[in-house]
Amino acid sequence: MSLLVFIAVWQALAVYFASHTLPTPVIVSTVFWQSCVTGELPFHLGATLLRLVVSFSIAMLLGCALGIVLGRNKKLDAFFDNWLVIFLNVPALVTIILCYVWFGLIESAAILAVVLNKLPNVIVTIREGTRALDQDLLDMAKCYNLSKRDTLVHVIWPQLHPFVMGATRSGLALIWKIILVVELLGRSNGMGYQLHLFFQLFDVASILAYTIAFVAIIQLIELIILKPLDKKSLQWRR
Amino acid sequence: MSDVHINIVSKFYPAIERAGQHLAISDLKLTLKSNEFICLLGPSGCGKTTLLNIVAGLDNDYEGEIFAGLKSVLPKIGYIFQNPRLLPWRTVRENIDLVLGAQSSTAVVDSLLEVMQLTHFQHVYPERLSLGMSRRVAIIRAFAVDPDILLMDEPFVSLDAPTARQVRELLLTLWSERPHTVLFVTHDLREAIVLADRLIFLSAAPMSFISEIKVPIARAERHNESAIEAFRWQLLNDYPLIKTLL
Numbered sequence: 432m433s434l435l436v437f438i439a440v441w442q443a444l445a446v447y448f449a450s451h452t453l454p455t456p457v458i459v460s461t462v463f464w465q466s467c468v469t470g471e472l473p474f475h476l477g478a479t480l481l482r483l484v485v486s487f488s489i490a491m492l493l494g495c496a497l498g499i500v501l502g503r504n505k506k507l508d509a510f511f512d513n514w515l516v517i518f519l520n521v522p523a524l525v526t527i528i529l530c531y532v533w534f535g536l537i538e539s540a541a542i543l544a545v546v547l548n549k550l551p552n553v554i555v556t557i558r559e560g561t562r563a564l565d566q567d568l569l570d571m572a573k574c575y576n577l578s579k580r581d582t583l584v585h586v587i588w589p590q591l592h593p594f595v596m597g598a599t600r601s602g603l604a605l606i607w608k609i610i611l612v613v614e615l616l617g618r619s620n621g622m623g624y625q626l627h628l629f630f631q632l633f634d635v636a637s638i639l640a641y642t643i644a645f646v647a648i649i650q651l652i653e654l655i656i657l658k659p660l661d662k663k664s665l666q667w668r669r
Numbered sequence: 670m671s672d673v674h675i676n677i678v679s680k681f682y683p684a685i686e687r688a689g690q691h692l693a694i695s696d697l698k699l700t701l702k703s704n705e706f707i708c709l710l711g712p713s714g715c716g717k718t719t720l721l722n723i724v725a726g727l728d729n730d731y732e733g734e735i736f737a738g739l740k741s742v743l744p745k746i747g748y749i750f751q752n753p754r755l756l757p758w759r760t761v762r763e764n765i766d767l768v769l770g771a772q773s774s775t776a777v778v779d780s781l782l783e784v785m786q787l788t789h790f791q792h793v794y795p796e797r798l799s800l801g802m803s804r805r806v807a808i809i810r811a812f813a814v815d816p817d818i819l820l821m822d823e824p825f826v827s828l829d830a831p832t833a834r835q836v837r838e839l840l841l842t843l844w845s846e847r848p849h850t851v852l853f854v855t856h857d858l859r860e861a862i863v864l865a866d867r868l869i870f871l872s873a874a875p876m877s878f879i880s881e882i883k884v885p886i887a888r889a890e891r892h893n894e895s896a897i898e899a900f901r902w903q904l905l906n907d908y909p910l911i912k913t914l915l
Contacts, residue, residue, distance in 0.1 A: 571754040574725040574746045575768040575814060585767055589758040667758045667794040 454636040463640035471625075476644055478621040482610050486545035487602065493546070494553025495595065499587070501554065502561020518551040523609050527616060536617040548609045553598045560594030561587075592664050599657065607645070671738030673701040673818045673850055675724060680716070680731040693719050694731070695875035701818065704848035708861035711871030712914055717854045720876065721748070721820045724852065737817040747811030747849070749821040753803035755795040755810075762791040765810050781809045784843050801832040808840055812847060821853040825860065837863065838892075845888070856915055858904070862886070862897050870914055879914070 438456050445455040454462075466472040501508040501515075527544040534540035564587060572582045614623025622641055629637045680694040693716040701707055709717055722728040724735055725746050737744035755764045765781075766773050782788045785805045795803055804824055811819055825833040837860065844851065855861050861868055862884055870879040882904065890896050905911055 567750070567752070567754050568756065570722075570725075570727050571748070571750070574727055574748045575810075576745075577768065578770070581767065581770065585759070586756065589756070664758070667796065 451633070452635050454639065458636050459639045459643070462636045463643055466637065466640060472641065472644055475621055475625045476641075476648070478618075479610055479614065479623070480648070482542060482545065482614075482621065483603075483606055486542045486549065486610070487606055489542070490546045490549035490553055490602065490606070491595075491599065494550050494598065495557050495591075497550075498554045498557025499561050499591075502558040502564075508558070515551055515554060518547070519555065523548045523612065527609070527613050531617045538618075541613045541618055544613050545606055545609050549602055549606055552605065553602060556594050556598040556601075557591060560591045564590050589664070596657070596661060603649070603652065607649075671817070672703055673735070673737045673744050675699040675701070675720075675733075675735050677720070677723060677731055677733035677735075679733070680719060680723065680728075692875040694723075695877050697871075697877055699869065699878070701850050701852065704850055706844065706851045706853065706864060706866045707869060708853045708855055708865035708867075709869050709871060710855060710858065710861055710911075710914060711876065712873045713856065715871055715873045716876040717871065718751075718822055721822050721852065721854060724818065725820055744817035745814065747814050747816035747819045749804075749807050749811045749819070749824045751822045751824065751826060753795070753800075753807040755803055755806055757795050760792050760794055761787060761798070761806050764795070764806060765813050768810055768814055778809075778813060781813055781843070784846065785809050785839055799832075801828055801836055804828065804836055805839060808836075808843065812843060812849070815847075816849060819849050819851045821851065823854055823856065826856075833860075840864075841891070858901055858911070858915055859897060862900055862904075863891050870911065872914075879910075880908070882908075 442456055445453045463472070501511060526547045530540045530544035530547070534543065568586050568590075569582070572586045577586065610621070611623035611626065614621035615627045616623075618624050622645065625641060626638060629635075629641075675698065677694050677697045679692065679696070682691040682693055684690040697720070699707075709720070711717055719728065723731050723733075724744070725748050726743060735744065736742050755761075756767070759767060762778065762782075765778050769778070779788070782791055785808065787802065787805055787809070790798065790802060795806070798806065807824070811821075825836055828836065841864065853861075853864060855864075865884050868882045868884060870881070871877070872879050884900070886893075886896055886900060
């Protein structure tokens with residue numbers, strides 16, 4: 432319903448201004464369809480998605496591991512705390528440019544730049560989660576001689592789950608934005624590269640068409656992956 | 670199963686800011702005979718939970734030694750905490766299976782569930798259980814690992830009287846079917862008399878041994894209220910000091 436109202440308002444505004452910079456929904460959907468048929472949009476969206484999956488996985492795995500370690504170890508935490516705050520606050524653009532300058536305009540430099548931007552975020556979230564672990568349950572695990580693996584999987588991980596989901600959601604949003612900048616600055620495919628091209632051509636219809644594809648993908652990820660994960664892991668709650 | 674020896678020379682809590690160093694336990698020696706049910710009685714704050722945590726291996730910052738049978742063999746522990754400490758994301762059965770690990774035996778768990786009258790609740794998540802039921806699950810979990818020593822830290826506190834009595838009776842049923850060495854902490858002299866073979870009285874902090882009393886009432890007579898009450902009065906009369914300890 433809210434979607435229909437949105438489209439109606441958009442249509443009305445576009446007709447009223449009749450400007451090249453605000454195309455009607457009809458034009459945008461035509462452009463969307465055409466770029467799908469030519470395979471251009473799927474190709475670039477695919478390139479971006481691949482980067483997203485790779486950099487997101489690396490950042491989450493590393494971030495969870497480091498976050499748990501820092502949350503459990505006060506000395507290491509004190510040592511790295513300042514660095515974490517620094518990395519958390521370095522502008523994304525700086526890391527991206529430095530990665531390209533130092534390692535060249537290559538794929539791994541692009542991935543590294545994204546991971547470096549996301550990683551501190553995950554570490555901080557998971558570290559907070561680890562600090563909030565229930566000591567009573569950890570004591571229980573210890574006196575019943577649970578193995579390290581069982582303790583991690585069955586006692587610690589379920590308590591971290593809300594934090595991991597939080598890091599996942601905020602992380603996806605952040606990574607999308609950073610990947611597009613990374614592509615814009617130094618890649619010859621992907622959504623960022625395309626948007627840059629459209630910007631130079633002042634092709635607003637294409638920009639909007641790509642945005643729609645982007646929003647659709649986000650919704651799909653939420654619906655197909657994140658929601659079921661939430662549901663499965665929260666079934667024990669009243 | 671072998672005797673468990675507890676010998677704690679001293680246990681200090683380090684000074685924190687303005688609170689100075691605190692001597693919690695001083696020179697405490699206990700020997701628990703195999704399958705003996707011992708109740709520890711002492712004023713609150715005297716360090717009973719500290720003692721249990723040391724025996725359970727959760728607190729290693731003390732001077733002394735604890736071993737089962739031969740020297741340097743740590744006893745295998747089953748710990749029933751004051752709150753049940755079940756994992757809320759695992760069902761009753763999954764909670765029990767977790768501590769059993771690879772040696773999990775369906776038949777043993779089944780029979781434990783049956784004695785504790787929880788067979789119908791084995792696939793329920795702990796949040797749906799009453800406190801009394803959660804306590805029963807914690808008791809099953811502790812028995813299931815077949816420990817050298819069962820530690821119980823006031824496991825029936827904050828249950829209403831009928832529920833506490835029910836769980837206590839179920840515990841005794843289970844214990845008589847599968848005898849284990851038990852170290853049971855309580856404030857409640859009557860409860861201690863119903864349960865124990867031997868009562869051990871402990872002083873306020875720094876905690877040390879005061880005296881021990883064998884409960885002369887036969888197991889079969891333990892449900893006899895008047896026998897329990899008579900012995901309680903006798904104790905309080907013979908040892909007026911007890912009143913100050915509870």
